[in-house]
Amino acid sequence: MDEDVLSTPGHLISLAARGFARLSETRLKPLGFGVGQLPVLVALQDGKASTQRDLARFARVEQPPMAQMLARMERDGLIERTRDPADGRSSRIVLAKAARDGMPEAIAALFQGNEEALAGFTDAEAAQLVGLLKRLIDNLDQIANAESASSDC
Template sequence: MIDTEVNPLALERQVCFALAVASRSVIGVYRPVLERLGLTHPQYLVMLALWEQSPLSVSDVARLLQLDLATASPLIKRLEGLGLVDRRRDPADERTLRVTLTDAGRELRTEALEVPGTVMERLDLTLDEVQALHAALTPLITKSRVAQAVAR
């Protein structure tokens, strides 16, 4: 067996592995909480963006969530099918598809207000711990975006 302290390929030393496991694990905690709202985690993220600002163009939603259009569009279509959003052409620019919350989408926000607290409780995290985790991840996200841009 190779000593993990000197093995640069040891699984336990890989940041990508730790982040992937953490992401799957945390989203797994969200899953049953969001099921009560009738949402998947990606749909919840779209709704969060729209609860902050509606209407948004499909491309704005994709940009905010750091998704490509091919991923964002089906999410938005499914939310429209659930009656939570409407998609309409922008009268000022027919090429732009605007996404607006419906009354049901706006009302769902009230129920969603419980999600962050419930998830924090299930993860046994304080608000300070969540804020510290977010503060640690934000520079990593920025640095990874820069690294990807440079690699292109």
């Protein structure tokens, strides 16, 4: 079988992801944000996470890189840490005023970029693409979890 490895879903999705990351970074940088910070910013804005552990889980990254990112975000004035009243060893993380104020413009820039990237797609095609990508991510998560569980044995 003579398949073109450059036409596989994995490769094409990787190219699309890199393209989206470049586009998003270009538009977010002038606003003081980085594309890698998005999951943290959204989780904090929506109240879905407030500890480093929760944020790492939400963003699907390991604790050490999350700690480094949070340290940079704190240095850049995007987040603030306070002692957790229930657990003195832990910190609660909240968006700083600068981040809260800049989020609406950042989100608008991201939505505009997505709209431009989907030029020529119908609303139904765009919705189908999102649905398919969510299913693909779920499949990949299941595979990773199964492989992680089998390597722990």
